[in-house]
Amino acid sequence: MMLEVEVTSKEIIKPSTPTAHQLRHYQLSSLDQCNLPVYNHLVLFYPTKNDNVQIDNIKNILNHLKLSVSEALTYFYPLAGRIKDNSFVDCNDEGIPFSTKSGPKRNKLYPFALDAAAELPMGIQFNSFDCRGMGINLCISHKIGDVLSYFTFQNTWAAVTRGDQKKIVLPESVSAKLFPPLITPLPEQEVVTNKKK
16 A cells, blocks of 8 residues: 655754764774665654544654754764764764655655765654544664664663653764774864974
8 A cells, every 4th residue: 555645844853962073983893884875763653542633732742852853863863973984973963854644645654765874874753643543753873873773772862751860871983993883984183283284
């Protein structure tokens, strides 16, 4: 069965706090480099508990989700960057696409094609349905995260959304140390000096 889609909004969500300069380059491991450019994805469906869900309530839910994902991205800063040359992630805080789709017609529950994970590490799509239910889809590039990483981010995002600081799990960004990269790609960083020539 083919569903049709009506995009109601699309925006970029950036981390709530800028990434520190020393964390601007996240090296991909050899395992990351060998992974196919596909997205790990899952749609979470939520029914409404009553028939009185108002448009304003959905707007409040959306705003809260956007604020909480912005905060969660500060912990998982590579997800807000861009994958470069199958080598590293430029953690430049460019942000992630967050799209909202609603109306009677939907053909796509994902923010982008699942087999096209070239540069964007992550995307989110919020779907609202005529039955007043909702679906939230999170896609994370397999180049930057496996299933455990996916659920670690998802659980941290949920904890931030609930305001439960005790349940926030910080990522361990050590894969390139455990599995050194196949190619040596981090660009040379410029060293700025005050010496005159």
